[in-house]
Amino acid sequence: MISTREATQALNYNLAIKELEKSCELTEMLRAHVDNGTDLQFGHIFEEISRTLTMSRDIVSKVAMPHSSEGAKTNKRKRDDEFKDRQRRKYNSKMMKLTPTPHQDGFQWRKYGEKTILNKKHPRCYFRCTYSQDRKCMATKQVQQYNDEYPPLFEVIYFDEHTCSHVIPNSKSTNSKKILDFSSKSITKPSLPTIATGCRREYEEATLVSCLTDVIKGYNSEISENSNEGHKAHNTSNEFSVSIDDDISSIESTLLREDEFSAVDDLTRDLEWLEQNDIKFLLETLSPGNFL
């Protein structure tokens, strides 16, 4: 039996969570109205607001209810609760997707485990947000190679929301690269379709050229749009940097549309695959300007 005072506190507690949830929704609505997701400055401000609200909501949610006795719990009991919390989150999974680029989703992840799964050819890898401790971000994801095609698809399951709001403008980070390390035993080296060795290089070149062309076309259209708005555009095709990596970074930093982002995903994946397969000569000799 709880007292009237405790009941009032519980009510206030629930109200606080409801209000914070409402604030999160309103922020998202406001963001959609104000900038349509195209203005980086507004985007950043909204990210910050959203992060603050989400974090507040989570903190309030985690604070013990007035009539609970968190402090008196034993370590064992606490660990059990944490485990149950994780189990609950497990069934509260947000999203599952199949992607050839499981490492590129705009966030930084840190691997914390790997397990072989019964009757599955490929192990399952467990990641949590790099900022899980610093910012109490509870986001985790599981990645498992789904097939042996080229490119291989990966099943990615996300759990919990990011409260760190640490979106990586340039997703080609050192970390993300390691996650898709084809030398890792957790990921089967992708095999090309059954084609004669002599045709292989042609296939690789065609894939790379196709990806580069797509991305750069998208990039140029972005430039022309931006230049009308007075933004400082990148160089023209002749002035492209010789470093493909730098170009990809620049392209990524200007990309805002989902489809273009996925084009960069494709490109990066191919570059990584090519690097892994010792045909760096291709990367050194190809200049994006050649394909325009």
Add this chain to the structure above:
DNA sequence: CATATTTGACCTCA
């Protein structure tokens, strides 16, 4: 040297 990954041990649950 700081940070990330690997991997065997450990835990919980069905």
Add this chain to the structure above:
DNA sequence: TGAGGTCAAATATG
């Protein structure tokens, strides 16, 4: 008791 998820010491990497 075994499967799946997490921890944490050892190891690798930049």
